[in-house]
Structure formats: C-alpha cells, structure tokens
Amino acid sequence: MNKVLERKIKLIWDFKGPAAAKTAAHYDIHLQEYIANEELKYDITGHLDISDMHSITYMVVAEFEMIQARDDLKPHRGEVYEDE
Template structure:
C-alpha cells in the first residue's frame, strides 16, 4: 500500500463488546477475501483495539482512493487520517 491512508473504525459497546468486535472482525476478513483484497488482510492493516471493558473497536487501514468503496459496503462508524 502506498499513498495517503485512512483508518476506518467500528465501535462496539457493552459487556459483550469484545466478543462482538471479534465476531465482526471475522466477517471483515471474510469480506476482504471475497472482494479479492488480500493486501488488507494483514495484521498491520486490521485488528481490535480495546479501550475499556465496555468499548472495543475494529479497525481497517485503507488507501484514500478506496474510501468510497469501503464506506458504501461496510459503513464504518468513524474514519481518521493515518500517520505513515
């Protein structure tokens, strides 16, 4: 991957936040495989971030040029510019 990167995030809240986020990450990986996007299927490009007992997020780092595709298909909750 090269160029400007964007970090997409999906937030999960509540006592089952971690389990729900893990389940979502499984489906995210399946989506990347189905859409033939193996360059995003690396540990450095996707994963979990647990903020607290009741907040867990899934992230995916993408290239800016593919932002529209991911927004339309996966509807992330938040997005940030990722530092290189």
C-alpha cells in the same frame, strides 16, 4: 502518484456494552473476509479493547478504496492511518 491519493484510511467501528470485546473480535473476521473478497490493497485489520464496555474494530484501506468500503460497511468513523 499524488501523495494525497497514497494515504491510508483507518475505518473504525465502535462496540459498546458487556459483549463489546467479543463482538469486535467477531466483526474483525468479517472485515478480513471483505478484504479477501474485494481484493483490497491492504490486509490490515484489528480490534482493541478501550475499556470493559467499549471495544473497536478497524480496517485500513487505500484512500481510493475508501468510498466503496465506507458505503458497503458503514463504519462509525475514520481517520488517516499512520504506519507505526
């Protein structure tokens, strides 16, 4: 398989304001539901507090799934995901 098509893409949503952490944690639940419903290749999600007023939620998809997930979920940004 072409190496480019094997890439994992991290879709990211930014939440800002005093409720950012709670909103990010809650949105993570919805991303997990989406992964299960759509039977996506990877089951990788998470949320991270950047500061008291900025949190993110993310989901990792296979590159071939990215367009559909992007259109369905409207992430704020994305990047190539590197396994840690």
